[in-house]
Structures are given as structure tokens and as C-alpha cells.
Amino acid sequence: MLAFIVRRLLSLIPVLLLITLAVFLLIHIVPGDAATYILSEGFATAEDVDKLRRELGLDQPIWVQYVRYLNGIARLNFGRSLYTRRPLLDEITARFPASVELALASIAIAVLIGLFAGMMAAVRHNTLWDRGITTSVLFGFSMPDFWLGLMLIFLFAVRLGWVPATGRGGVVHLILPALTLGIASSALIARMTRSSLLDTLRQDYVRTARAKGLDEHIVLFKHALKNSLIPTVTVVGLQFGTMLGRVVVTESVFAWPGIGRLLLDAINARDLPLIQGIVLVIATSFVLINLAVDILYSYLDPRIRYH
Amino acid sequence: MTTDLSIEMAPRRRPRAPGRVTFWRALTADGGALLGAGIVCLFILVGMFAPRLSPYDPLASHLPNSLQKPSLRHPLGFDEFGRDILSRVMHGSRISLLIALGATGSACILGVSIGLAAGYRGSWVENVALRLTDVMLAFPGILMALAIIAVLGRGTGNVMVAIGIYFTPFYVRLVRGLVLSVKERDYVEAARGVGATDLRILYRHIVPNILGPVIVQTTLNIGAAILITSSLSFLGLGVQPPTPEWGVMLANGRTYLRVAPHVATFPGLAIMLVVLGFNLLGDGLRDALDPTLRGQRGT
Numbered sequence: 001m002l003a004f005i006v007r008r009l010l011s012l013i014p015v016l017l018l019i020t021l022a023v024f025l026l027i028h029i030v031p032g033d034a035a036t037y038i039l040s041e042g043f044a045t046a047e048d049v050d051k052l053r054r055e056l057g058l059d060q061p062i063w064v065q066y067v068r069y070l071n072g073i074a075r076l077n078f079g080r081s082l083y084t085r086r087p088l089l090d091e092i093t094a095r096f097p098a099s100v101e102l103a104l105a106s107i108a109i110a111v112l113i114g115l116f117a118g119m120m121a122a123v124r125h126n127t128l129w130d131r132g133i134t135t136s137v138l139f140g141f142s143m144p145d146f147w148l149g150l151m152l153i154f155l156f157a158v159r160l161g162w163v164p165a166t167g168r169g170g171v172v173h174l175i176l177p178a179l180t181l182g183i184a185s186s187a188l189i190a191r192m193t194r195s196s197l198l199d200t201l202r203q204d205y206v207r208t209a210r211a212k213g214l215d216e217h218i219v220l221f222k223h224a225l226k227n228s229l230i231p232t233v234t235v236v237g238l239q240f241g242t243m244l245g246r247v248v249v250t251e252s253v254f255a256w257p258g259i260g261r262l263l264l265d266a267i268n269a270r271d272l273p274l275i276q277g278i279v280l281v282i283a284t285s286f287v288l289i290n291l292a293v294d295i296l297y298s299y300l301d302p303r304i305r306y307h
Numbered sequence: 308m309t310t311d312l313s314i315e316m317a318p319r320r321r322p323r324a325p326g327r328v329t330f331w332r333a334l335t336a337d338g339g340a341l342l343g344a345g346i347v348c349l350f351i352l353v354g355m356f357a358p359r360l361s362p363y364d365p366l367a368s369h370l371p372n373s374l375q376k377p378s379l380r381h382p383l384g385f386d387e388f389g390r391d392i393l394s395r396v397m398h399g400s401r402i403s404l405l406i407a408l409g410a411t412g413s414a415c416i417l418g419v420s421i422g423l424a425a426g427y428r429g430s431w432v433e434n435v436a437l438r439l440t441d442v443m444l445a446f447p448g449i450l451m452a453l454a455i456i457a458v459l460g461r462g463t464g465n466v467m468v469a470i471g472i473y474f475t476p477f478y479v480r481l482v483r484g485l486v487l488s489v490k491e492r493d494y495v496e497a498a499r500g501v502g503a504t505d506l507r508i509l510y511r512h513i514v515p516n517i518l519g520p521v522i523v524q525t526t527l528n529i530g531a532a533i534l535i536t537s538s539l540s541f542l543g544l545g546v547q548p549p550t551p552e553w554g555v556m557l558a559n560g561r562t563y564l565r566v567a568p569h570v571a572t573f574p575g576l577a578i579m580l581v582v583l584g585f586n587l588l589g590d591g592l593r594d595a596l597d598p599t600l601r602g603q604r605g606t
Contacts, residue, residue, distance in 0.1 A: 018442040023454075030458045037458075138590075142583035144534050144554075146541050147575030150561055154568050245448025249538050253561075264542060267457045275457050279450060286447045 005295055012291060016284065023280045024069045027056070027272050034058060038082065038270045052082075056273070078277045083269045088277040092259065096281070098168055099251070099258030102181065103243040105174050109182030110189055111236055117186065118193025118232075123220065125198060133190060140187030145246060149180040149253035166255040177254040181246060185239040192235045193228070200228035230300050237293030241286045333595035340591020346584025354401035361394035365551040374567040383573045386556070387563055388549075392570065395551035396577050402552045403581070406463065407532035410470035415525055417471070418478020423509060425479065426486025433483070440476035449473070449535055456544050466545040470532050481524055485517035492516075519596040523589055530585030537578050553578050 030037045035053040036044075057065050072078060078088035121133040156176060157165035163172050200206060201224055209219045248260035255261070259278055266274040334340050353360060363381075372389035375381070383392035425436035443451060452469040459465040489495065490513060498508050539545035540554030548555050553574040560571030 014438070015441050015445060018438060019445050022442050026454060026458055031460075138583060138586055139579070142530065142534075142579050142586055144537055144541075144557075144575060144578050144582075146538060147557060147571070147578065150557065150564060150571050151575070154564050154571075158565055158568075242447045245446070245450040248449065248453060249542065252542055263453065267453065267544065272458075275454065279446065279454050282447065282450055283445045287445050 001299070004298055008291055008294060012287065015287060019283050019287070020070060020073060020280065021066070023276050023283070024066055026276055026279070027058075028062070030272075034272060038272060073280075078280075079273045081266075081271055081274045083266075083271045083274070088274055091262065091274060092277055092281055095257060095259045095262045098256060099244065099247050099260060102174065102177055102247055102251070102256060102258060103240060105178035106181035106185065106243055107236065107240050109178050110185035110239060112186075113182065114186035114189025115193055115232070117190040119197060119225070121190065121194040122197035122201065130194075133194070137187045137191050140183055140190075143184065145180055145184060146249050146253050148183060149176065149250055152176045152179060153253075168257055177250050177256055180253070181243060181250050184246075185243070188239060189232060189235055193232050196231045197224060197228040200224045203227075230297070233300060234293055234297050237289065237296065241289040241293070244282050244286055244289075330595050334591055337591045337594060339587045340595070343584045343587025343589075343591060346580060347588055350400045350581045350584065351404060353397050354404045357397045357401045361391075361397040363391035363394040365390065365395040365398040366549055367391075374563060374570065376567070377569055384567070384569045386570050387559060387567075390551075392556075392573055395556060396553070396573055398551040399553045399556065399574060399577065400581065402463075402546060402550065403533050403536055403578075406467050406470070406536045406546075407529045410467045410532050410536075411474060411525055411528045413467075413471040414474035414528070415478055415521070418475040419482050419521060421475070422479040422482025423486060423513070426483040427490060427505070427509060427513065436479055436483070440479050443472075443476040444480075449538060452535060452539065453544070456539065461544045461547065463546050463550075466536055466539055469539070470535050473535070474528050474532070477528070478521070478524070481520060482517060485520060486513060489513050489516050519592075523593045523596065526585055526589035526592060530582040530589070533578060533582055533585070537574075 027034045033049075033053070035049045035056060035058060039049055039052060053059055057068060060068070076089060078092075080087055081091055084091065117133045117136070121130045124130055153165045153176060156162050163175050165176070167173055203224075206219060206224050209223045210216075214223075244259075247256075247258055248263055250256070251258045251260035252264055259282065263275065263278045265271075266278060368388035368390050369385075370389045372381075372385040373387055375385045375389075377384040381391055381393065383396060386392055386395065421436050425433040446454065452466075452473050455469040455472060456465055459468065495508060495512050498512050503511070536545060537552070537554030537557070540552050541558045542554075543558065546552035546555055548559065556574040557571050560567075560574065563570050
């Protein structure tokens with residue numbers, strides 16, 4: 001097990017290096033010159049552009065810039081935001097907890113709905129329940145997040161007035177954005193749980209358990225469910241990772257002060273260093289979460305360690 | 308005498324490819340797939356003929372009608388500038404489908420080519436391609452598209468580029484895996500044995516045998532591309548107003564959620580319906596192409 005983890009950690013290094021390279025290159029694929037691009041909205045003089053170019057290090061050869069960039073990252077010094085002039089790390093760490101809170105709440109909702117729906121559909125295979133759930137799953141896949149968010153706001157905040165529409169505060173503020181993000185993920189979890197449980201219920205050992213006269217509940221919860229949950233765990237983990245990318249839209253709908261809103265503000269302000277910093281942090285977290293899922297998966301299912 | 312005749316007749320009737328027949332039979336027996344195909348066709352037709360079919364000009368505003376509720380003559384009501392929402396939704400399907408098809412199509416061509424090269428050639432081509440996809444897939448969801456638009460600037464063309472780049476690594480992975488399993492088959496060996504060139508082997512023997520999963524993936528991707536396009540436009544980073552794009556319409560409707568919820572409702576319903584159509588069709592195609600799945604709907 002330890003050897004497996006070490007091997008996976010080592011394989012991460014080139015990926016992380018390439019991510020930093022991709023994020024670093026962002027500033028160089030700007031059409032024309034990055035400094036001109038950033039300043040284009042104001043009345044920038046040639047001197048301003050030159051000054052900014054020097055601040056961003058754009059006057060150096062590109063490999064020097066990259067080495068400097070890596071060096072900064074290694075010391076957790078990502079540079080400063082062009083807009084607020086605060087260190088990027090402060091900007092990002094100030095907003096990150098809000099996004100993680102939202103992502104965790106969404107995953108909790110997704111698992112709750114998804115597991116229950118998936119189990120119901122599998123246990124009551126080929127009944128009205130099953131059809132209803134598989135149809136809802138398809139709708140869940142097809143709905144745009146932001147539209148679902150708006151409709152939830154209209155129903156629960158505007159019409160019924162049960163919860164606040166926007167902002168961050170107590171648990172009540174969390175309900176609608178977490179539902180918005182959670183429903184789409186729950187569709188995937190439900191689909192996975194259903195198909196894997198159906199698969200397990202066809203196995204010989206389940207038939208044996210039934211044949212020796214065990215109670216159906218014991219067969220389901222003790223024999224079938226435990227084994228069928230392995231793929232579901234993977235899906236949940238991967239969904240948690242993609243949440244970090246999906247929060248951008250939902251945070252915008254609910255004015256949630258997370259990293260997604262920060263990214264949107266940075267894009268609107270053309271704050272390229274801040275955009276780079278946020279993208280780097282999200283991508284790195286995503287890769288680390290996927291690694292954790294991988295390790296968890298190999299722990300639950302020892303067969304895959306040897307492949 | 309009669310037996311002789313039948314023996315002579317037999318070779319003249321070409322046997323039909325059994326795979327193709329069962330595929331069509333499975334697809335047309337699948338109610339969900341047919342419904343999906345119907346929805347997709349409807350939106351494509353509306354998109355193609357939107358200028359003729361739409362009852363009013365999608366850009367003509369008549370302020371006295373501003374935010375009016377749906378009526379018989381205007382079944383979806385008016386937006387904040389007094390523009391007919393039905394006409395705008397119809398034109399919206401033209402824009403969404405064009406962007407989605409353009410982006411998915413270019414991703415498909417690019418990704419399939421790279422995937423073919425990586426899977427067939429192996430060695431360093433494969434290594435480079437795989438490392439590149441690793442990096443691209445490290446940016447979850449629309450983050451990659453957002454980053455690309457952040458540097459290229461907003462607008463319809465850049466949305467297409469961003470979404471095209473987003474989908475490319477998925478095709479590379481899929482096609483490489485498929486090629487790896489197909490290229491060791493006997494018929495490829497045989498073709499190589501009789502001296503066929505690599506290009507001929509690729510296009511005569513490998514591509515036709517991996518086409519199924521690629522078509523399924525493309526169908527599902529078009530739906531996903533429509534969702535991403537509208538998300539980007541909703542955030543103000545994609546198609547710009549006053550173009551009647553669904554995400555743009557939703558972004559405007561959001562301001563009037565309290566007084567006129569219909570403005571935000573209908574564009575969202577249109578998105579959901581067309582994406583549902585592509586998902587149903589994609590699932591149906593997958594089940595019909597994979598004989599092992601036949602008969603166990605939805606698993």
C-alpha cells in the first residue's frame with residue numbers, strides 16, 4: 001500500500017510542473033502584449049505599459065520568467081494582485097474557505113439524494129419508482145446549474161420567503177447554492193449507485209445469501225451495498241473535485257464570496273496575475289483530490305493496486 | 308432442378324450486415340432515443356429556419372410591452388425591452404447549436420487525429436499526447452474555458468475556441484484507448500500482411516471500427532457544449548447582448564426575477580430540453596451500439 005502511495009505521489013510531480021507551465025504560459029498567449037492588454041481600458045501611456053511590463057517581468061527572457069515563477073511558487077509567493085495590490089496568496093486564502101464550505105455542503109446533499117435515489121431505483125428495479133428516478137436523473141444532467149439556481153431563488157426566496165436569496169451567513173444561506181450544485185452531482189451518483197447495485201445483486205454470493213433464507217434487508221445492507229459502493233465512492237470523490245470548477249457559475253448566481261466570484265472579478269478587471277493564481281490553486285487542489293480518491297479506491301478495492 | 312437454381316441464386320443476394328440491422332432495430336425500439344432524436348431534429352429545424360419561422364423580429368423592442376406576461380399572441384411573453392421572447396428563444400437555438408456544433412466538430416477532428424496518431428504510432432507521440440491531456444484534464448469543468456477566455460477576450464468566436472479546446476483531450480483519451488484495442492485484431496494484422504500502408508490501415512480498418520463510440524461521445528458533447536456556452540454567456544464572458552443567446556437572456560431575466568419570472572424561465576427550459584434531447588439520443592446510441600447493454604435499459 002505504501003509503495004503504491006509513493007508511486008502515485010511521484011507520478012504527480014511532472015503533472016504539477018506542467019500545470020505551472022500551462023498557467024505561466026497563460027500570460028503569453030494574450031494576443032499582442034500582456035501589459036498593453038491589461039491597461040487597454042484606461043488611458044495608458046507608453047511609460048505605464050513599460051512599467052507594468054517590468055513589474056510582470058515581461059522584459060526578461062521567457063525561461064528566466066518561468067524559473068522566477070516556479071521560485072515564487074516554491075516560496076508561496078505568487079506575486080501581487082494588480083488591482084488591490086495585496087499579495088495573491090492573501091486574496092485567495094481569504095476566499096477559499098467559502099468555496100470549500102459550499103463544495104462540502106453540495107457533496108453532502110448530492111450523496112444524500114444520489115445514494116437514496118440510486119438504491120431505491122435498484123431495489124425496485126423495473127417499477128414506476130425506477131423509471132421515475134432514471135427520468136429525473138436525465139433531467140438533472142440536462143439542467144443548466146445557473147438556471148436551476150434562479151428557479152430555486154424564485155420559488156424559495158421570492159415566493160415562499162423561506163431562505164435568503166443571496167450572500168453568505170449561517171446555514172440558511174448555504175441551502176440554495178448547495179442544492180443547486182448538489183442536484184446535478186446527485187444525478188451522477190444515483191446513476192452510478194443504481195447500476196453498480198444492480199450488478200452486485202446479480203452476483204452469486206447475493207443469491208447464496210438469499211437462498212440460505214437471510215432477511216432481504218440483511219442481504220441488501222450487509223452483502224450487496226458494501227461492495228457496490230466502491231464505484232460510487234470514486235464518483236463522489238471526482239465530483240468533489242469538479243465542484244471546484246463548477247462553483248464559479250453558482251457563486252455568481254448567489255453572490256457567494258468564494259474563489260469563483262474572485263476569479264470572475266479578476267477576469268473582468270483583467271488582473272492576469274490573480275487569474276493565474278486562482279487557476280493554479282484550483283487545478284492543484286483538483287489533482288490532489290483525485291490522487292486522494294485514487295488512494296482511497298485502492299484501499300477499498302485491493303485488486304487494482306497490482307495493475 | 309430447383310435445388311440447382313437456388314444454389315445459383317444464392318450468391319447474387321448479398322447478405323445484409325447483421326450488425327447494422329440490429330443497431331437500427333435496437334435504436335428505433337428505444338423510446339427514449341426516438342424522443343431524443345425528435346427533440347434534436349425539432350431544435351435543428353427551428354434553428355435553421357428561425358428567420359422565417361419566428362413570428363417577430365428578435366431584436367425589435369417595443370417598450371410599452373416591457374415584461375408583459377405570456378398571452379395568446381405572444382405565448383412566452385416579453386422581455387425588459389418589450390422584445391418577443393418566443394422569437395428570441397427560436398433565434399437562440401440557431402446560435403447555441405452553431406457554437407456547439409462548431410466547437411464539438413473541431414474538437415472531434417483535432418482530438419481524433421491526435422488520438423489516432425498516439426494510439427497507432429505509440430512511442431514518443433503517445434507520451435507527449437498523454438502528458439498534454441493529463442495537464443488539460445487537471446483544470447476541472449469550465450475552468451479551462453474560463454482561463455482561455457480570460458486571455459483571448461470575450462465573444463462568440465472565442466467561446467467556440469475555448470469549448471473546442473476543452474473537449475479535445477477527452478477525444479484523444481477515448482480514441483487512443485479504442486485504437487489500442489483495435490490495432491491488435493487479426494484483420495489489421497492481415498491488412499498489414501498483404502502490404503497495406505499505415506494510412507490505408509487507419510482509414511479502412513481502424514477508423515470504421517472506432518466510429519461508434521466517437522459518435523456517441525460527440526452527441527453527448529454537443530449537449531454539454533450547449534450548457535457551457537450558455538454558462539459562459541450568463542457570466543457575461545460569452546456571446547454578448549443584444550444577441551438572442553439563451554445564457555444572455557437568462558442573465559437579463561435574472562434582474563427581473565421578482566416581477567417577471569417568465570423572462571428567465573423560458574430560455575432555461577429551452578436549454579434543458581435540447582440538452583435532454585442530445586443526452587437521450589446519446590444514451591440510446593450507446594445502448595444500441597453495445598450489444599451487451601441491449602435489453603437492460605438505463606443501466
